[in-house]
Amino acid sequence: xxxxxxxxxxxxxxxxxxxxxxxxxxxxxxxxxxxxxxxxxxxxxxxxxxxxxxxxxxxxxxxxxxxxxxxxxxxxxxxxxxxxxxxxxxxxxxxxxxxxxxxxxxxxxxxxxxxxxxxxxxxxxxxxxxxxxxxxxxxxxxxxxxxxxxxxxxxxxxxxxxxxxxxxxxxxxxxxxxxxxxxxxxxxxxxxxxxxxxxxxxxxxxxxxxxxxxxxxxxxxxxxxxxxxxxxxxxxxxxxxxxxxxxxxxxxxxxxxxxxxxxxxxxxxxxxxxxxxxxxxxxxxxxxxxxxxxxxxxxxxxxxxxxxxxxxxxxxxxxxxxxxxxxxxxxxxxxxxxxxxxxxxxxxxxxxxxxxxxxxxxxxxxxxxxxxxxxxxxxxxxxxxxxxxxxxxxxxxxxxxxxxxxxxxxxxxxxxxxxxxxxxxxxxxxxxxxxxxxxxxxxxxxxxxxxxxxx
Numbered sequence: 001x002x003x004x005x006x007x008x009x010x011x012x013x014x015x016x017x018x019x020x021x022x023x024x025x026x027x028x029x030x031x032x033x034x035x036x037x038x039x040x041x042x043x044x045x046x047x048x049x050x051x052x053x054x055x056x057x058x059x060x061x062x063x064x065x066x067x068x069x070x071x072x073x074x075x076x077x078x079x080x081x082x083x084x085x086x087x088x089x090x091x092x093x094x095x096x097x098x099x100x101x102x103x104x105x106x107x108x109x110x111x112x113x114x115x116x117x118x119x120x121x122x123x124x125x126x127x128x129x130x131x132x133x134x135x136x137x138x139x140x141x142x143x144x145x146x147x148x149x150x151x152x153x154x155x156x157x158x159x160x161x162x163x164x165x166x167x168x169x170x171x172x173x174x175x176x177x178x179x180x181x182x183x184x185x186x187x188x189x190x191x192x193x194x195x196x197x198x199x200x201x202x203x204x205x206x207x208x209x210x211x212x213x214x215x216x217x218x219x220x221x222x223x224x225x226x227x228x229x230x231x232x233x234x235x236x237x238x239x240x241x242x243x244x245x246x247x248x249x250x251x252x253x254x255x256x257x258x259x260x261x262x263x264x265x266x267x268x269x270x271x272x273x274x275x276x277x278x279x280x281x282x283x284x285x286x287x288x289x290x291x292x293x294x295x296x297x298x299x300x301x302x303x304x305x306x307x308x309x310x311x312x313x314x315x316x317x318x319x320x321x322x323x324x325x326x327x328x329x330x331x332x333x334x335x336x337x338x339x340x341x342x343x344x345x346x347x348x349x350x351x352x353x354x355x356x357x358x359x360x361x362x363x364x365x366x367x368x369x370x371x372x373x374x375x376x377x378x379x380x381x382x383x384x385x386x387x388x389x390x391x392x393x394x395x396x397x398x399x400x401x402x403x404x405x406x407x408x409x410x411x412x413x414x415x416x417x418x419x420x421x422x423x424x425x426x427x428x429x430x431x432x433x434x435x436x437x438x439x440x441x442x443x444x445x446x447x448x449x450x451x452x453x454x455x
Contacts, residue, residue, distance in 0.1 A: 013372045013383075015068050019045060021111065021391050022071040025398070028110025029073040029103055034058075036099040039076035039090035046071055075103075097417045104406045104413070111395030112338055118388035119334035122381060126324035129164030133222040133319065134186075141218020146198045148219055151189035158183055164321050165221050170344070172213060176204045177347050177356070204351065209358040222319070226261035229311040230280075237307010242291035244280065244308065251286070252279035261310040268293060269303040338392060345396040402438055403431040 023045050030043050039059065044050065046065030053063040065071075075092040076083060083091050092100065132154040137143050154162050157171035175182040180201035187193050198217060200207065207216040214220050228250040233239050250258045253267045254276035271293045279288045293304040325333050351357040372386060399407040408431070416422045 009377075010372060017372050017387055017390060018070075019068050021114070021387065021394050022069075024110050024114045024391065025107045025394055026071045026073045028106040028108070028113075029075075030060075031110070032103040032106030033073070033075055033092075036095065036102060037090060038092050038095060038099070038103060039087065040073060041076055042072075042074040044072050044074075097413050101410055101413045104410050105399075107406055108395035108398045111391045111398075112342065114391045115338045115341070115388040115395075116334045118384050118391070119337045120327075120330045122384060122388075123323065123325045123330035123333050124327055125381070126322045127381060127385075129166055129321045129323065130221070130315065131319050131321055132162055132165045132168040135220045135222035138215075138218035142198050142200055142203075142216070143218040146196050148184075148186070148196050148198070149188060151222075152186040152196070154184055154186050155193065156185040163323065169213070170340075172217070173208075173348075174344060176200060176207055177344075177351055180204060204356050205358050208348075209360045212358075224313060224315060225259075226310045226313055228258045228261050228264050230308050231311035232309040234307035237305070238292050238294045239306040239308045242278065242289045242306075243287075244278070244289065244291070244306075245282065247311075248280040248282050248287075250278060250280050252277075254278075268306055272302060272304040274304070338388075341389065341392050342396060345393060349396070349400070403428065403434070 026043065026045075030040055033040050042061045042063055044063040044065050046063075046068045047070050048066040050063045050065050053061055055061050074080075076087060076090050077092045078088075079093055088094055092103070134143075134148060134150055134152045134154070137148055137150055154168050156162055157168065158175060160171060162168045162171055172182060180199070180203055182198035182200065184196040184198070185193060186196050200217065203216065207213050230239070230244060230246055230248045230250070233244055233246050250264055252258060253264060254271065254274075256267055258264050258267065272295045273293060275290065275292045277288055278291050279286065281287075291306060293306055295302055296305040348357055372383075372390075398405050399410075401411045402408045403412070412423050412428065
């Protein structure tokens with residue numbers, strides 16, 4: 001897939017994901033408003049100019065708008081225009097505080113409910129994963145100092161079972177946000193169990209930078225080596241022109257012995273536009289073929305390519321795991337997963353404010369689109385898992401006490417409940433201006449991080 005194709009593919013999957021999750025969020029507001037007798041004027045998916053609309057029997061206009069990166073529900077409200085005397089009882093601003101809070105909270109609540117349903121479906125279907133077996137341990141690292149060894153299987157962290165690598169990663173972040181001490185129970189390659197304690201105090205900011213967690217701790221998970229056997233050989237690549245075929249095993253490249261596919265990549269990438277001799281084994285025959293390395297430029301960076309992909313990697317069944325539960329048991333598991341992820345999200349935001357988590361960890365639309373596109377290509381289970389995670393993030397973000405968000409509006413309602421009267425219009429305007437500035441700052445930071453990742 002070319003760079004242009006990847007961009008449009010990622011953009012399309014991002015729009016689909018965001019549109020779906022925003023629709024879920026706004027439907028929460030819509031549902032709650034209808035339940036408590038507040039009139040809904042418009043339910044729109046997208047912002048900007050309306051290009052399709054339909055008036056429902058309930059008096060609500062359902063619309064699709066031009067910019068598919070959000071949506072909104074417009075409620076009847078005297079602050080937005082004149083309201084007839086007959087309709088005053090249906091206006092949002094005329095409702096008791098509890099009804100307004102119910103409507104405001106329902107949007108994020110539906111995002112959390114979506115995540116619960118998604119996780120439930122995944123648990124019933126079965127979530128495949130891999131055992132948390134340690135691969136390489138970097139000398140002089142935190143992991144090496146704790147005597148973590150290659151071949152160790154991580155059985156638990158802080159007393160909680162870690163059946164898969166995904167669970168280990170979540171537990172590592174949790175402990176880093178606590179006190180930086182990660183207490184593990186591992187089983188070595190000799191089948192003996194022992195305790196391992198990673199000491200990463202005061203390292204949370206450094207370790208929460210993009211792609212820094214595992215490298216910062218100094219270990220990675222075990223994967224089998226990719227043999228230097230060609231899988232896909234693209235029709236337009238220089239490998240095809242040289243006569244290479246799928247199934248060929250590369251023995252030497254430009255007079256260098258090739259141990260595995262990673263070594264082959266390392267040899268290809270710096271040799272842009274260079275003519276080399278590649279030696280391959282095809283069946284029982286050894287062939288030496290002249291080949292010119294091509295060039296591919298992505299995000300401003302150029303590297304050598306020949307148009308090949310490795311043969312599919314085979315991971316032994318003994319390394320595979322599957323998390324599955326019956327329809328009833330899966331409910332508890334889904335609720336627990338959503339609750340844990342929600343709490344972790346709030347903690348990360350709190351530590352972001354205090355400076356204990358790196359601002360570089362914030363992703364904008366480009367970063368999210370890239371991850372969404374990758375997840376979609378990896379299959380339904382990975383994509384649905386990502387949708388659940390993003391849905392939780394949307395719910396958490398909207399509960400922040402920022403005036404432009406649901407959380408900020410809920411704070412206004414609570415203040416009114418305490419003081420016995422609404423927050424003054426002047427105060428609301430000031431807080432909204434501050435909220436807009438904060439959101440612009442956050443958006444700018446996210447976009448900056450996206451651009452930095454691309455460059």
